[in-house]
Amino acid sequence: MTSSATPLRxxxxxxxxxxxxxxxLHWSAETDAQVEQAVGAILADVRRRGDAAVLEYTxxxxxxxxxxxAELELTPAELKHAFDGLxxxxxxxxxxxAKRVRSYHEAQRRASGESWSYRDxxxxxxxxxxxxxxxxxxxxPGGKAAYPSSVxxxxxxxxxxxVPEIVMVVPTPRxxxxxxxxxxxxxxxVxxxxxxxGAQAVGALAYGTQTVPRVDKITGPGNAYVASAKRRVFGQxxxxxxxxPSEILVLADGSTPPDWVAMDLFSQAEHDELAQSILLCPDxxxxxxxxxAIDRLLPEMPRAAIIAASLNGRGALIQTRSMEEACxxxxxxxxxxxxxxxxxxxxxxxxxxxAGAIFLGAFTSESLGDYCAGPNHVLPxxxxxxxxxxxxxxxxxxxxxxxxVSEAGAQALGAIASELAHGEGLQxxxxxAEMRLKR
Amino acid sequence: MTSSATPLRxxxxxxxxxxxxxxxLHWSAETDAQVEQAVGAILADVRRRGDAAVLEYTxxxxxxxxxxxAELELTPAELKHAFDGLxxxxxxxxxxxAKRVRSYHEAQRRASGESWSYRDxxxxxxxxxxxxxxxxxxxxPGGKAAYPSSVxxxxxxxxxxxVPEIVMVVPTPRxxxxxxxxxxxxxxxVxxxxxxxGAQAVGALAYGTQTVPRVDKITGPGNAYVASAKRRVFGQxxxxxxxxPSEILVLADGSTPPDWVAMDLFSQAEHDELAQSILLCPDxxxxxxxxxAIDRLLPEMPRAAIIAASLNGRGALIQTRSMEEACxxxxxxxxxxxxxxxxxxxxxxxxxxxAGAIFLGAFTSESLGDYCAGPNHVLPxxxxxxxxxxxxxxxxxxxxxxxxVSEAGAQALGAIASELAHGEGLQxxxxxAEMRLKR
Numbered sequence: 001m002t003s004s005a006t007p008l009r010x011x012x013x014x015x016x017x018x019x020x021x022x023x024x025l026h027w028s029a030e031t032d033a034q035v036e037q038a039v040g041a042i043l044a045d046v047r048r049r050g051d052a053a054v055l056e057y058t059x060x061x062x063x064x065x066x067x068x069x070a071e072l073e074l075t076p077a078e079l080k081h082a083f084d085g086l087x088x089x090x091x092x093x094x095x096x097x098a099k100r101v102r103s104y105h106e107a108q109r110r111a112s113g114e115s116w117s118y119r120d121x122x123x124x125x126x127x128x129x130x131x132x133x134x135x136x137x138x139x140x141p142g143g144k145a146a147y148p149s150s151v152x153x154x155x156x157x158x159x160x161x162x163v164p165e166i167v168m169v170v171p172t173p174r175x176x177x178x179x180x181x182x183x184x185x186x187x188x189x190v191x192x193x194x195x196x197x198g199a200q201a202v203g204a205l206a207y208g209t210q211t212v213p214r215v216d217k218i219t220g221p222g223n224a225y226v227a228s229a230k231r232r233v234f235g236q237x238x239x240x241x242x243x244x245p246s247e248i249l250v251l252a253d254g255s256t257p258p259d260w261v262a263m264d265l266f267s268q269a270e271h272d273e274l275a276q277s278i279l280l281c282p283d284x285x286x287x288x289x290x291x292x293a294i295d296r297l298l299p300e301m302p303r304a305a306i307i308a309a310s311l312n313g314r315g316a317l318i319q320t321r322s323m324e325e326a327c328x329x330x331x332x333x334x335x336x337x338x339x340x341x342x343x344x345x346x347x348x349x350x351x352x353x354x355a356g357a358i359f360l361g362a363f364t365s366e367s368l369g370d371y372c373a374g375p376n377h378v379l380p381x382x383x384x385x386x387x388x389x390x391x392x393x394x395x396x397x398x399x400x401x402x403x404x405v406s407e408a409g410a411q412a413l414g415a416i417a418s419e420l421a422h423g424e425g426l427q428x429x430x431x432x433a434e435m436r437l438k439r
Numbered sequence: 440m441t442s443s444a445t446p447l448r449x450x451x452x453x454x455x456x457x458x459x460x461x462x463x464l465h466w467s468a469e470t471d472a473q474v475e476q477a478v479g480a481i482l483a484d485v486r487r488r489g490d491a492a493v494l495e496y497t498x499x500x501x502x503x504x505x506x507x508x509a510e511l512e513l514t515p516a517e518l519k520h521a522f523d524g525l526x527x528x529x530x531x532x533x534x535x536x537a538k539r540v541r542s543y544h545e546a547q548r549r550a551s552g553e554s555w556s557y558r559d560x561x562x563x564x565x566x567x568x569x570x571x572x573x574x575x576x577x578x579x580p581g582g583k584a585a586y587p588s589s590v591x592x593x594x595x596x597x598x599x600x601x602v603p604e605i606v607m608v609v610p611t612p613r614x615x616x617x618x619x620x621x622x623x624x625x626x627x628x629v630x631x632x633x634x635x636x637g638a639q640a641v642g643a644l645a646y647g648t649q650t651v652p653r654v655d656k657i658t659g660p661g662n663a664y665v666a667s668a669k670r671r672v673f674g675q676x677x678x679x680x681x682x683x684p685s686e687i688l689v690l691a692d693g694s695t696p697p698d699w700v701a702m703d704l705f706s707q708a709e710h711d712e713l714a715q716s717i718l719l720c721p722d723x724x725x726x727x728x729x730x731x732a733i734d735r736l737l738p739e740m741p742r743a744a745i746i747a748a749s750l751n752g753r754g755a756l757i758q759t760r761s762m763e764e765a766c767x768x769x770x771x772x773x774x775x776x777x778x779x780x781x782x783x784x785x786x787x788x789x790x791x792x793x794a795g796a797i798f799l800g801a802f803t804s805e806s807l808g809d810y811c812a813g814p815n816h817v818l819p820x821x822x823x824x825x826x827x828x829x830x831x832x833x834x835x836x837x838x839x840x841x842x843x844v845s846e847a848g849a850q851a852l853g854a855i856a857s858e859l860a861h862g863e864g865l866q867x868x869x870x871x872a873e874m875r876l877k878r
Contacts, residue, residue, distance in 0.1 A: 093858035100852075104565055111555040111567070118546060125799070126543055126813050128550070131792055133826055147863050180862050216826040235681065238826035242674065260874050266867035302866050338839075345843065352839075353570055360564070360843035363875050367868040368844055371856040374565050375840035387572055387655040387677035389838035399828035400777075400791075401814035404784065404799035405807055413539075417810040419532035423619050424586050427741050428705035429806040435699050436802050 003299045005308040006291070007265075007277070007315030011284075012325060024316050025333065027244060027274070027382060032224060039199045039228040046203030051210045057200035062142075062173045064195070069211035074182065074193040082182035090180065097372035098152050098187045104374030105160040109393045113161070123406035124413075128399045132162035133238075135213060136396060137205035138190070139220035139230075140181060142171035142197055148184035149370065153377050153391065154220050155188035161396035166190050167215055169205065171197025197222075202229035206237045219378075219391065240391055244382035245274035245314075248366055249335035249355075251326050251348060252279060254286035256341035256362040262293035264339060267367050269310035270303040276314040278333070280326035287317050327351040334385040337366045354385045410436040442738045444747040445730070446704075446716070446754030450723075451764060463755050464772065466683060466713070466821060471663060478638045478667040485642030490649045496639040501581075501612045503634070508650035513621065513632040521621035529619065536811035537591050537626045543813030544599040548832045552600070562845035563852075567838045571601035572677075574652060575835060576644035577629070578659035578669075579620060581610035581636055587623035588809065592816050592830065593659050594627035600835035605629050606654055608644065610636020636661075641668035645676045658817070658830065679830055683821035684713035684753075687805055688774035688794075690765050690787060691718060693725040695780035695801040701732035703778060706806050708749035709742040715753040717772070719765035726756050766790040773824040776805045793824045849875040 008024055010017055045053040051069040058072070059065050066072050083091065117127025138154045140146065151168070158166050168185055170178075172195045185193055194212060196204065202222075208214025217238035218230060230239045248268035250261055265277040281287050294311070298304050320326040327348055330338060334354035342348060345360035352358060356379030359366055370377045378391035405413060414433040421429035447463055449456055484492040490508040497511070498504050505511050522530060556566025577593045579585065590607070597605050607624055609617075611634045624632055633651060635643065641661075647653025656677035657669060669678045687707035689700055704716035720726050733750070737743050759765040766787055769777060773793035781787060784799035791797060795818025798805055809816045817830035844852060853872040860868035 089858050090862055093855045093862075096855045097859060107555070107557060107565070108567065111553075112551040114550075116546070116550040124812070126546070128547065128814075128829075128831075129788075129797070134792070149859055149863065235821075235823070238823075257874075260871070263867060263871040263874055267865070267871045270865055270867045301870075302864075307867065349568075349841075353573070354837075355839045357840035357842060358568070360841065363846050363849040364842050364844040365849075365856075365871040365875060367860060367871040368849065368852045368856050368875075369840070369842050370868060371859045371872075372852050373563070373842045373844060375567075375842055379840075380837075382674075384674065384677075385837065385839070387837055390567075390840050392838070394833070398793075398819075398824065398826055399831070400794045400824070401796035401808070401818075401829050402788070402799065403796060403803050403808050403812045403814055405803040405812060407802050410802040410804075410807065413807045413811050416532045416535045417807050419528050420536060420588055420810045421806060423529055423532075424588065425741075426706070426709055426806075428702060428709045428746065429809060431740075432699070432702040432706045432804040432806040433810075435696075435702055436804060436807075 005311035011319040042199040079186035083186040122408040124409035125404040135165040137215035140170040148180040151184035158396040169201040199229035206233035247276040248337040252281040253342040254283040255343040258289035269307040273309040444750035450758040481638040518625035561847040563848035564843040574604040576654035579609040587619040590623035597835040608640040638668035645672035686715040687776040691720040692781040693722040694782040697728040708746040712748040
């Protein structure tokens, strides 16, 4: 087990920079044909046989036996019991985090999630009605990646959106339950919880079974089987993004204590070996100090081996010609997490066009955002921040256009529609408009 | 060629209603293994060989030969020329429609697409920055489904969002260009147009070639090859929904002239044989009158054969026990287009939870919405209105969370984050928070 980490050191002034940088960034979601085939079969079976199939796969994959799927449902009382059983600092921390996350998402709903309409001069009404989804499913992984914070981050936006029924699935291999996860479900107002996982749980939520209700959308992280299942049921239900490895990019002007930056790079790297931590900084001396802090701090970290593997395999410390160049490179990467470790973060923020979340200033460690600042920690990875957004209230709402054309409006609009419909060869469209014209 | 159309007549009071209704609604997007394989090969080839591959497929599938891909780009002057060459009523109608669609989407941006932020009592800033995508691709089909209105409906929201580069692709089999489509591109402010189509055009936009720039998102309708290609490049770029057959559902209380309702059903049915038109009404006599109007009006329609095939194969006239029951059934269908043909549409609108667009009152024919009322005509089909929304400005924007924790904020948040991070076994997360605490 190694406890030394030397992220690749690059400089944008080097001749080979572009090639080396591209190689370091490269990551591709391999689809495994065997996984695909297994998932296809499981989904088809769950669709056909419902509960019986889910029970069978739960026995096979989770070593968990039950006579009925109802036995695998946890009651609200059981969730509350898990919460009550926690040490009080954990209870308080969960509730404080939930309160802040809820409050942020309420602001988000007010800012961008309310219905609106207006009337034209001729009395025609136009607008959009924004409504919550009827029922959503939240996938929560079991085992090593079982994070109570993920329960909050997935369930609370749904709750704030007004979703009347939030159904959580979480595998409990060999029956082992994670009390923090169940407590988080209690705090976040999850309505129903089933102890199932894998492709069979995704199938149960997408198609519905005798016991598990069919949902309208499924969100939440999972392994390759879960990701493949979500891709396959997309269209039947909505899904969130399929996440790649987590990433952090730190833009540093040299004003933040190097230890803080090193620890922020660690906090990304400790997730798993494929996580990516990158530092961009115009000051070579400061980069040396961060490397020094890495050397000094790494041995004391309990997850040193994972951190070292991640930093050695995918990390990079990059000297840029300027902060402006660092911002331009950041835009090419479109990172999931972007820290501006600068004494003047508002100078650089406007230059940063693509990122899941932007953390401004030395005091804003990514970890504060991960747990409790308020914004969501489910963020677009692998450059998808170019076109997608953090999980939010908007993911648990949908919009319906509203149109009420007045009689006067029908005269003006009818002439336009008729002309264009004839141009497209759609005569019934034209006639429907013309019938509303006064003779 | 038949010119008679008798949509299936049902009543919710019939014993067999549920089964017959389910059969009529059934539609599933079959994926054709041959299409999938061909598309996979084309995409891989375009990714590898770029321009050369696109030129080869364009020659093979569109019977259009060119020495370079640059030859297949249309200049802004050519688009303007197409516009100038239209009869003036068409020019005026295109411009009037564009003006209204633009104005609606500007209201949409103001209502839900602006950046926002707030500061906590301790000075911590939280918010979201909303930015346009850098570059988007719009797929416009050639041939029989080449609709200039689709150009407006895809390009204008991107334009209003502030996307600096809108790249349109449109196949021109055997070199045949559709002047209305090119004129619409001119009116909608499309920046670049390439005369390519099919999976090869989707690949060119997703990966970029020597000549076609790589985009961040691809929207717009297409055939099975285009739909399959869009599914496959999803993740690499964003995509809009994959559309199924178009649908209309009319809720009628008997107060709208039956001819108008019949023509609205036709205007959906004339799109193609798989389009679905459904009438829900508690008044059997009124349903008879609509059937009478269908019989009378159909023979005079130029697209009578398509309309008859659609209505006979997939249409339905359903007598309900009440308007309330009609609303409940509509919610189960979650139709793309929903007309409330009632003298009191605002009584029913609040009961309707799922629909792409809701058309209120007798004067609001779907065709007015399709062309020029203002709201987008790209709407969720096949029940996906349960969880998705009309194409809008928001599809051409993405959000980045903003977090700036003050020194005071770091004290309160640090304690919470540290507690939860230790609970998850992520010690570097905890340490990063703890380092920001004052000693």
